[in-house]
Amino acid sequence: MENLLMVALALVCTVVPFWMGGRYGLLRLVSPMHLLGYFCAFGFLVKVTVYAAKPEYAFYSRYIDTPGAMQTGAIYLAGFILLMCLGYRCAVRPMDPGAAVQEAQMIAAGLARQGWLFAAAFAVAGLTFALLLQARGISLLSADLLSAFNQDKQINVNSDGVGATLAGIKTLFVVPKFAFVLLLAQGLVQRAGWLLMQAFILAILLVVIALISGDRFELVELLVFGSATYLMLGGPVGLRAVASMTAVAGVVLWLSAYMTALRGTEAGLLHQIVGSTYFLDINAAVMVTDQVKPANYLLGETYGWWTFGWVPRAIWVEKPAIDLGVFLKRDVMGVTTGGAFNVTGPGEAFMNFGWAGACIGFVLGWIYRRAEVLVLSARLSLRYASFYLYPLILYPFVQATLHSSFSGFIVGASAQAALIFAMIALFVPRYDVRPVGRRSPRKAAYV
Numbered sequence: 001m002e003n004l005l006m007v008a009l010a011l012v013c014t015v016v017p018f019w020m021g022g023r024y025g026l027l028r029l030v031s032p033m034h035l036l037g038y039f040c041a042f043g044f045l046v047k048v049t050v051y052a053a054k055p056e057y058a059f060y061s062r063y064i065d066t067p068g069a070m071q072t073g074a075i076y077l078a079g080f081i082l083l084m085c086l087g088y089r090c091a092v093r094p095m096d097p098g099a100a101v102q103e104a105q106m107i108a109a110g111l112a113r114q115g116w117l118f119a120a121a122f123a124v125a126g127l128t129f130a131l132l133l134q135a136r137g138i139s140l141l142s143a144d145l146l147s148a149f150n151q152d153k154q155i156n157v158n159s160d161g162v163g164a165t166l167a168g169i170k171t172l173f174v175v176p177k178f179a180f181v182l183l184l185a186q187g188l189v190q191r192a193g194w195l196l197m198q199a200f201i202l203a204i205l206l207v208v209i210a211l212i213s214g215d216r217f218e219l220v221e222l223l224v225f226g227s228a229t230y231l232m233l234g235g236p237v238g239l240r241a242v243a244s245m246t247a248v249a250g251v252v253l254w255l256s257a258y259m260t261a262l263r264g265t266e267a268g269l270l271h272q273i274v275g276s277t278y279f280l281d282i283n284a285a286v287m288v289t290d291q292v293k294p295a296n297y298l299l300g301e302t303y304g305w306w307t308f309g310w311v312p313r314a315i316w317v318e319k320p321a322i323d324l325g326v327f328l329k330r331d332v333m334g335v336t337t338g339g340a341f342n343v344t345g346p347g348e349a350f351m352n353f354g355w356a357g358a359c360i361g362f363v364l365g366w367i368y369r370r371a372e373v374l375v376l377s378a379r380l381s382l383r384y385a386s387f388y389l390y391p392l393i394l395y396p397f398v399q400a401t402l403h404s405s406f407s408g409f410i411v412g413a414s415a416q417a418a419l420i421f422a423m424i425a426l427f428v429p430r431y432d433v434r435p436v437g438r439r440s441p442r443k444a445a446y447v
Contacts, residue, residue, distance in 0.1 A: 084364055107385050108189045110429035176209065178392055280344060285347060348405050
């Protein structure tokens, strides 16, 4: 009966965000509430359903055997999710405009210097790859090149088991990612096969980048980038579109299984999903609610760790990890095997404020909605091409605050945002929009 109730609770926490996304979201299928629904489905609903039949698959069971621990974690996670939905709903305004589809199409169609953009994407990717090889001391001709990138996520590990992830170098990969979105957008608007072919080639490049980075979530990013770009431009959601997205999702799952195999893990795909701490994970909620005591609450400290995250580890070798996952694994769980446990947004909130951390969900939901309205607005889309920030900045923010930790996102996103705005200045047309009187409320000029 307890398992059935948890499955029902997880189902409610999955359905409510999807319903809210369909009713209030500015984009079909990829609004912040839809994204919350997807993460909840894979991290909560699917996992508790499988654990009901195969409890040995639960990640937390390797470390926790407290009776009722899973139920406690599920209640906290559900409260966080539902408060997030409430925050999103409270941020909805009657005057909120719809997504600026026509404005986005106008900006996307005017993309300039496509050839230079395409070449720059490969040049920057090649340079970044060379820097990663040099930093790791790996030969390009090494037979176990991909295995090394996927197995060893850190180098120069210090006495606390914390090492360099080379995240600063990997920031440069945002250039080919944004180039993919730009070329795909123009190809969709102009229905130009040669542009779509360039975008497809860049998609293959992004798959290679994911293999090099050893980060399976970069494959999920690629799926979201393509889907969000298509939907931001008003693409119809028909059988063909759904079939294409489903097929790409299948490829992503297959590649994820391949990347797991590169790490030397022989588990099947289902076991990989439910036996991990990925997505909006129930395991992390169980571990923090069971192990983190009031005396150990961090009282908001981790939300400020980004302030020292800018210092390269090459300069500050003993720099603490800004990812709370290292702290969770080593200091809370007492596991000293290196690496980190994925803490998730709800887990980070609990480690800071205990059960009151569920209120962080309300704040995040409110931010999701206001940010969604801001970047998809007509005025900012024309003046700054802000709609491009939806897949490149807002989606990673939603993913990080659900799946990862806040400070790690801030450091990486700030550097990426600088590169994104530089590319917008070089390749994207923008229009100066200002009211000039009652008869002509909008004046547009190319800048």
